[in-house]
Amino acid sequence: MPKNSIKQDENINNISNKDLLIRLFSYLKPYKLRVFLILILLIYVMLCGLLNPYLMKIAIDKYISSKNLQGLILLAIAMFILNFLSMIASKTSIQMLSKVTNKILLKIRQQLYEHIQKLSFSFFDNRPVGKILARVIGDVNSLQELFSTSLTSFIPEILTLICVTFIMFYMNFVLALMAIIVIPFLSITLFSIETISRKRWQNYRRKRSNLNAYTHEDFSGIKIIQGFSEEEKTSRSFLVLTKDMMDSFVKAVRLNDSFWPIVTLSSGVGTILVFFYGISLLKSNRITIGTMVAFIAYISMFWRPIINISNFYNTLITNFAAGERIFEILDIKPDITTIKNDIMPKITGTVEFKDLTFSYNNDATILNKLNFKIYPGETVALVGPTGSGKTTIVNLISRFYDPTKGSVLIDNINIKYVNLESLRSQMGIMLQDTFLFSSTIMENIRYGKLDATDEEVIAASKSANAHAFIMNLENSYNTEVNERGSRLSVGQRQLISFARALLANPRILILDEATSNIDTHTEKLVQSGIQKLLTGRTSFVIAHRLSTIRNADRIMVIDKGNIAESGTHKELMKLKGLYYDLFMSQYKFLD
CATH class of the missing domain: 1.20.1560.10 (ABC transporter type 1, transmembrane domain)
Structure with a gap:
């Protein structure tokens, strides 16, 4: 699809008048009976209008010329009745048409x-x-x-x-x-x-x-x-x-x-x-x-x-x-379509990328022939320079995009073949761009699990250490957050988003910069909740703050669309490669 900016005119494919009319008036099919009744009423109104001049001709040539007053009165009464009924029919047809439209x-x-x-x-x-x-x-x-x-x-x-x-x-x-x-x-x-x-x-x-x-x-x-x-x-x-x-x-x-x-x-x-x-x-x-x-x-x-x-x-x-x-x-066909639409079984947590290449709109390649396999319950941290492809990897796992080449497998099933809802309902996603709806805090957290009870929402908030600040608000969980959560600080919005992900209790958890806007004190409290959440589920954590991912089972360093390094924190520090340089540069900066 061609890109379109705010001030750029859109290119629209012309549709022939005939095809356009056929498509538009196809929406009248469910209302055929009502449309028929409307037309009958309108035709009656039309016929009354057609009769009036002819009746006037009769009045002039037959009754007025012969001074037949009785016949003229009877004709006038007939015209009044016809036109009165025409008025009612016209009003009724307009009301019916308004409802159909x-x-x-x-x-x-x-x-x-x-x-x-x-x-x-x-x-x-x-x-x-x-x-x-x-x-x-x-x-x-x-x-x-x-x-x-x-x-x-x-x-x-x-x-x-x-x-x-x-x-x-x-x-x-x-x-x-x-x-x-x-x-x-x-x-x-x-x-x-x-x-x-x-x-x-x-x-x-x-x-x-x-x-x-x-x-x-x-x-x-x-x-x-x-x-x-x-x-x-x-x-x-x-x-x-x-x-x-x-x-x-x-x-x-x-x-x-x-x-x-x-x-x-x-x-x-x-x-x-x-x-x-x-x-x-x-x-x-x-x-x-x-x-x-x-x-x-x-x-x-x-x-x-x-x-x-x-x-x-x-x-x-x-x-x-x-x-x-x-x-x-x-007429735009979704890029993400399911080939077989099979229901995704309960996920155990194996995630594999096979010879995966990806680019946005056939532009520069973001990921190039990527191969890796993550095992159930494993916590994987993705680190690397900005624009290296970390967020793209988690977007592909969630199937927000499809690979240009290669495949994404979950439990050895190509996710192209499974129903999207059955796949994503087993995932918890906290994206870098925290978004809250114009509703209460309770409803925003419940978005992770729509049938959750208030007690479940509160429990998730406590695990995310959001409960304390929520209770200090004027209406606690019933506080309206306004559009995009403008009443709350960036850190508070991120805590609510984290509680939403916790509530979903996913089989695969994705945290994209989950603690980037939380202060150091709050981060320490959240880390304990994160560790509980990570236990027993496959997790992908993206973090620029490398101190937060030391305990990950595996750290993959993404650079220029490839996995430059992979291992635990200690292994990568000993290697003294790209991860070591990134970690030390952060340490020196903070020091």
Whole structure:
């Protein structure tokens, strides 16, 4: 997948109008009965509208001309009943349509959200979060008008247009011909505008996505912005992106607005031709006044559906870009897929890398033909320079990524062949980037085991030595931590994350810089809890603070994508190689 930055326009694959409409309206299938009832009601409303001019013709030619008051009253009562029922039918259809449309949008948004959750880390690595949010929120909302107008405008108006055209030709062939003579010109013009307009709306949505992504990142890093007094700079960037979005919107709307003058002009020309020829027919007594009045009414009814259909066509063009952006995400296949989807048996803890090579997006190689085997219950520390591949190794064990070449085996089973949930549910992961949700401390820790009792959560917190500081908070375990845990210190957030990993009671434990932000006093307390946790399970510990991994069963020094050294702390110190240099440099620095 190509990388995309905040200010870079996204490249979206164009979908043909036909395919896009088929995919969009496939969401109507579960509501076929309701849609059918809505159409029946709308058709009734349409027929009432069609009958009114004809009933007016009868009133003029039959009852008014003969001064038949009784017949006129009965006709008026019939028209009132028909139109009253039409009003009720119209209101009912709008309410039903609103419910169907909202359910469809709910389904699309849920489907999109669930699909994004299944996508691998590479998808999120290459796309700003703000641009993903623009698809889930803004683009889905844009489809609401499309679904509502398709039923209220397109289908009923097409039927109205057909019926009115038939009635006009039935009443007078030449007058009808005069009314529709400009339709070919109108169709060609609108089709030409659509080609350009769609590209402009695509550009607008790209610019809006850029603004959304920038705003999301800006507010996420507000402490850095204020800390370095960069508010003025970010405001200028925001203004540039806002102007880009505004300009693209104005260009798109300006072209769309040309629809109405063209349709109105065509309507005016057609009406003038009908009047011009109709007057000559009246003078020669070839049509009655009632017929002329009815025909004028039908002329209005003929152009109204054309205007509404043009409006629907306009809506299609406006929202096609939103549909393309949604389906572009839905069509992305997850990089991490299970070949057989077998359930992972209870893990004993053997982990093996066989001839494993890995690179991100086919860039520089991070790991090169890596081979090692870890045995059940063994604690392995991964050390090495920044960027050497330590975190990549644990990400591959958790199958956040798949190897470029080679394989990862757990208990001699290639993890590509097992169900992801059954694999990861047996792992406890504490990543370097501590993340807390906008909830209570209790719920954040319980995330490691959703069915855990409060007592189990508290026990895990005590083991991680987080219980003491939690109890000193105003609401203890019910304290809200705010977004990303902003109410807590970095060290406190890491202790809560550690308690979450403890609660999961995993078969394989991964600690990525688990004590990097804990002070020395707290670290001593945590180390006892770590040792209890490490007992009886396979563990991988990444630590830049080498004093914390002295007791590891094996220390693997990763350098330039390979295992440079491997052994216990004492063995590696005697070797006086890379590990010795790293350890001594830290010791001298601390001293």
